[in-house]
Amino acid sequence: MTAPVAQARLLRAARGERVDRTPVWFMRQAGRYLPEYRAIRERHSLLEICERPALAAEVTLQPVRRLGVDGAILFADILLPLVPMGLRLEFAKGEGPVIHNPVRTEEGVGRLVAVDVRDALGPVLETVRLVRRDLDPAIPLLGFAGAPFTLACYAVEGGGSRDFLETKRLMLGAPRVFDALLARFATVVGDYLAGQVEAGADAVQVFDTWAGVLSPADYRRHVLPHSRRLFERLSTLGVPRIHFGVGTTTLLEAMREAGGEVIGLDWRIPLDEGWARVGADRAVQGNLDPAALFAPLPELKARVRDVLGRAGGRPGHIFNLGHGILPGTPVENVRAVVDLVHDLSG
Amino acid sequence: MTAPVAQARLLRAARGERVDRTPVWFMRQAGRYLPEYRAIRERHSLLEICERPALAAEVTLQPVRRLGVDGAILFADILLPLVPMGLRLEFAKGEGPVIHNPVRTEEGVGRLVAVDVRDALGPVLETVRLVRRDLDPAIPLLGFAGAPFTLACYAVEGGGSRDFLETKRLMLGAPRVFDALLARFATVVGDYLAGQVEAGADAVQVFDTWAGVLSPADYRRHVLPHSRRLFERLSTLGVPRIHFGVGTTTLLEAMREAGGEVIGLDWRIPLDEGWARVGADRAVQGNLDPAALFAPLPELKARVRDVLGRAGGRPGHIFNLGHGILPGTPVENVRAVVDLVHDLSG
Numbered sequence: 001m002t003a004p005v006a007q008a009r010l011l012r013a014a015r016g017e018r019v020d021r022t023p024v025w026f027m028r029q030a031g032r033y034l035p036e037y038r039a040i041r042e043r044h045s046l047l048e049i050c051e052r053p054a055l056a057a058e059v060t061l062q063p064v065r066r067l068g069v070d071g072a073i074l075f076a077d078i079l080l081p082l083v084p085m086g087l088r089l090e091f092a093k094g095e096g097p098v099i100h101n102p103v104r105t106e107e108g109v110g111r112l113v114a115v116d117v118r119d120a121l122g123p124v125l126e127t128v129r130l131v132r133r134d135l136d137p138a139i140p141l142l143g144f145a146g147a148p149f150t151l152a153c154y155a156v157e158g159g160g161s162r163d164f165l166e167t168k169r170l171m172l173g174a175p176r177v178f179d180a181l182l183a184r185f186a187t188v189v190g191d192y193l194a195g196q197v198e199a200g201a202d203a204v205q206v207f208d209t210w211a212g213v214l215s216p217a218d219y220r221r222h223v224l225p226h227s228r229r230l231f232e233r234l235s236t237l238g239v240p241r242i243h244f245g246v247g248t249t250t251l252l253e254a255m256r257e258a259g260g261e262v263i264g265l266d267w268r269i270p271l272d273e274g275w276a277r278v279g280a281d282r283a284v285q286g287n288l289d290p291a292a293l294f295a296p297l298p299e300l301k302a303r304v305r306d307v308l309g310r311a312g313g314r315p316g317h318i319f320n321l322g323h324g325i326l327p328g329t330p331v332e333n334v335r336a337v338v339d340l341v342h343d344l345s346g
Numbered sequence: 347m348t349a350p351v352a353q354a355r356l357l358r359a360a361r362g363e364r365v366d367r368t369p370v371w372f373m374r375q376a377g378r379y380l381p382e383y384r385a386i387r388e389r390h391s392l393l394e395i396c397e398r399p400a401l402a403a404e405v406t407l408q409p410v411r412r413l414g415v416d417g418a419i420l421f422a423d424i425l426l427p428l429v430p431m432g433l434r435l436e437f438a439k440g441e442g443p444v445i446h447n448p449v450r451t452e453e454g455v456g457r458l459v460a461v462d463v464r465d466a467l468g469p470v471l472e473t474v475r476l477v478r479r480d481l482d483p484a485i486p487l488l489g490f491a492g493a494p495f496t497l498a499c500y501a502v503e504g505g506g507s508r509d510f511l512e513t514k515r516l517m518l519g520a521p522r523v524f525d526a527l528l529a530r531f532a533t534v535v536g537d538y539l540a541g542q543v544e545a546g547a548d549a550v551q552v553f554d555t556w557a558g559v560l561s562p563a564d565y566r567r568h569v570l571p572h573s574r575r576l577f578e579r580l581s582t583l584g585v586p587r588i589h590f591g592v593g594t595t596t597l598l599e600a601m602r603e604a605g606g607e608v609i610g611l612d613w614r615i616p617l618d619e620g621w622a623r624v625g626a627d628r629a630v631q632g633n634l635d636p637a638a639l640f641a642p643l644p645e646l647k648a649r650v651r652d653v654l655g656r657a658g659g660r661p662g663h664i665f666n667l668g669h670g671i672l673p674g675t676p677v678e679n680v681r682a683v684v685d686l687v688h689d690l691s692g
Contacts, residue, residue: 168637
């Protein structure tokens with residue numbers, strides 16, 4: 001007998017199967033725009049929440065309860081695997097992540113600790129188990145991790161960046177070192193996501209958030225081989241794989257080659273045009289501009305209709321934003337999008 | 347008799363005419379990567395240089411002397427027109443521009459001062475005159491300004507931004523106010539560029555640097571009409587118009603519609619694919635990744651060859667980066683690109 005979750009809309013759509021209604025969830029649906037999340041963040045830091053499975057599970061479940069979305073996504077941070085590898089990560093107030101010992105040399109790559117990430121990130125895997133236990137059995141739980149390139153961006157820059165110049169310098173000036181770094185991350189992320197699936201995740205999303213800073217030629221030469229190796233490994237886990245990035249219009253064909261049953265589309269490309277680049281034999285996820293959630297309701301609804309119209313009712317569309325929910329987003333608008341997607345596609 | 351400058355490579359290429367060698371210049375070719383610029387910046391702030399024509403002219407001429415580029419570009423900042431309009435602009439150390447009184451309401455737009463920008467920005471126009479007097483008569487001088495949308499981004503956000511959320515909120519929530527703001531900027535920028543051409547600029551570049559944060563639908567609805575009005579006004583000036591943005595792959599057709607003999611291409615789209623989107627009847631400018639200037643010389647040369655190869659010797663290509671030269675760029679690499687472009691296309 002198949003577990004009921006395997007027939008959930010989100011997983012059916014990810015496999016390109018027909019669904020009763022278009023599934024919808026939101027990147028960063030657990031986060032600062034939710035008052036119940038802010039209440040927990042008043043007492044605990046981001047890293048504390050990630051390290052305490054009961055808290056992280058509660059935060060994961062909050063948006064499922066409030067919004068009626070078709071999936072839960074594990075609450076964690078893509079940078080967590082860097083910590084046991086020896087990178088000193090801090091979330092500085094208002095500045096985003098800071099890594100105090102960025103990796104920019106062969107020696108730096110050599111110093112990365114070879115960890116058993118399933119051991120080192122035990123609390124995250126325990127969170128997966130707790131959520132899977134407490135979540136409606138019919139609703140899928142998504143695991144996730146950063147892609148090798150995007151993790152390398154943070155590890156090399158020592159935090160966020162506008163130009164990603166240090167990352168590109170390493171890529172261009174010391175391609176073998178860059179290659180070794182991405183290979184390390186590909187292995188760790190593969191182990192980590194395998195652990196999440198073993199712990200109960202029903203699908204996985206790989207965030208290659210910053211891939212869009214690269215030209216297609218650089219992506220193909222320096223990034224694609226590592227992402228492909230990761231996706232090949234994930235294919236043995238038996239769950240749908242979502243491959244996400246922003247600003248990736250010219251990379252979509254290459255990201256498809258790297259792997260994933262579902263390819264993310266940001267708002268810069270109309271969904272139909274993006275799906276044509278991805279290919280009709282894959283599913284797509286997206287692609288409302290997160291800023292649209294701040295629009296007056298009639299305008300917001302028109303945009304939801306437009307996205308659904310461009311999907312044209314073809315099987316294989318998961319409704320989502322083109323990037324994460326922004327702080328300050330009106331919760332009632334997020335809820336309205338869930339209802340509207342379900343109503344219009346029913 | 348035609349002035350010799352009208353037959354300069356850069357202007358011929360901008361008009362889609364055959365050239366002896368591909369013209370090359372660099373956005374931010376006057377800037378922090380040049381020691382002679384840093385020497386001046388040690389004694390003067392950015393705004394001081396802009397306000398003193400002799401200094402600004404000297405800084406404009408520095409890269410022409412050192413690099414052998416095919417054009418000079420006026421040294422100024424795209425935010426200068428905001429100052430006489432009443433916005434309190436400051437360049438905070440290491441933070442980029444800060445506007446202390448951002449415009450986010452109808453009242454804010456109403457408070458903008460109706461200035462005669464040619465009077466208020468007299469020092470900039472005097473700089474144009476000084477440069478045109480001292481520059482090799484065969485080398486064109488490019489004037490420039492920010493596009494209405496990109497100026498609005500800074501005015502609304504109060505500086506740079508990652509998500510441009512305040513700008514989009516205004517655009518979506520109060521489209522008439524947003525419209526009025528862009529209309530104001532379109533008028534001011536038109537006057538300003540007309541003044542630059544009267545003072546001696548041989549071509550103009552309109553920087554719509556942040557247009558790429560918008561979906562094509564939002565660009566067409568909220569931005570294109572203002573950019574088109576600006577470009578129509580500029581068409582009366584009798585000089586080539588360059589229309590630039592980054593991350594604009596899906597906007598290229600709409601930017602072409604808005605106007606410009608030359609459309610900028612960033613490095614995210616291969617030059618041939620970008621030119622196909624722009625259309626063969628327009629010229630293109632680009633499209634090396636600024637980070638490529640940090641690569642070892644053989645790698646850098648391979649990338650220059652690739653860009654020229656994709657241009658395929660067709661008339662109407664101006665070699666440039668996809669965005670401005672980054673601080674810390676090795677000057678000898680910039681010089682090497684100029685020589686290589688000239689050698690390979692000769």
